[in-house]
Amino acid sequence: MNKIKQPDPSHFWAVVPAAGIGQRMKGKRPKQYLEIRGKLLIEHTIERLLAFPLLEKIVVVLGQEDMCGPELAIMQHEKIVLAPGGRERAYSVLNGLHLLSTDYHVQKQDWVMVHDAARPCIRQCDLYQLTKLLSGHAVGGLLGVPVTDTIKRTSKQAIITDTLDRSVLWHAQTPQMFRFGLLIGALEKAMDEQVTITDEASAVEYAGFRPLMVEGHNDNMKVTQGADLALASLYIDQQAKQLGER
Template identity: 30%
Template structure:
């Protein structure tokens, strides 16, 4: 397969983190199943992966009670790359680790995507692939911080004003060579380390991770206010 003159030599597994509870959304069901334009939120990034030449298999991590529903919906929507739906854990990290164990041995890279970031773009997957091909241990989509950021104490006192010119907000997708990501997850559990994203697990081992400049519309639906952004 080709993208212009760029030959795809490596195979990638796409993990969709779809096991969140979403208490802050004030819904009586997980936020990834909230319907946007008549479809659940998680379906949008899923179809992005399905259509991408940079993805060869898809693994979804979700709650046990939604596994059959997800499989049925994938069949209805023509998602042929789905390998399996695994049952997630208490933390997001647990869910990704469960999915990581199912990644095919023929896969070279792993791409991780939040189910509640509905505006995943093909270029993110392409650019992540290209970064890994350059030899980096990770690729993270992110955007420059617009606001002035203050570091504060436990008493809410300002300790320092950080240089926003070197600050980026990390999004997904995030991509890594399979073996490096497995190593990072194994070490995190050995050290009882809980990261806020997948890249933090890789970074702490000293590997180089590169930022891909994303778009500000690549929002994560976390609170009811975020729903307003879906219709912009």
């Protein structure tokens, strides 16, 4: 394999918010601790990030009453550090960012990736593509895939009001990667002003910046429903076969 050259003089860090309880799964365990192909969901996800050599540290944000996560063998890796979760995702991400700032003196122009713990199928090629295309970018961006279905807008009474132009619509994914100082400022602004945000990009947009969309792959799915486990397992198997691991 050819040696990968770092595409940006800044350093790269990651935050994995994993403090959620997975309400949509309706299970006894948070979804990140469900098993796929002999490993926990979160183990698959963290392994993918650990395999990406540009990352210096990966902050895994766990629920404050989580007794399982800290005991996992993978959490003992030298690149992994743990942070306590907040009451919402944005607060959990902020906790991870504050830890990086305090303990590792991360610079404002450094890059930080935020990746969902429930996306275990992220490809290395997509991580490289994200860092390559954002190299030199002042703001940052995120992985996503173009919308292929016809999208309808409806009223609250489920009456169709119009059809959206799908040629300009994307499904947002993670990682979402931004300049460290910009992201922490955007999240703090949104929290201070009590604005509801659904991902890091929406906080950055609210702060007046315009992130770049980077095309990824459909198999970078988020496990949110019980049926998603089987599909994620299938994708992991297919990816392993493509890499010649099995």
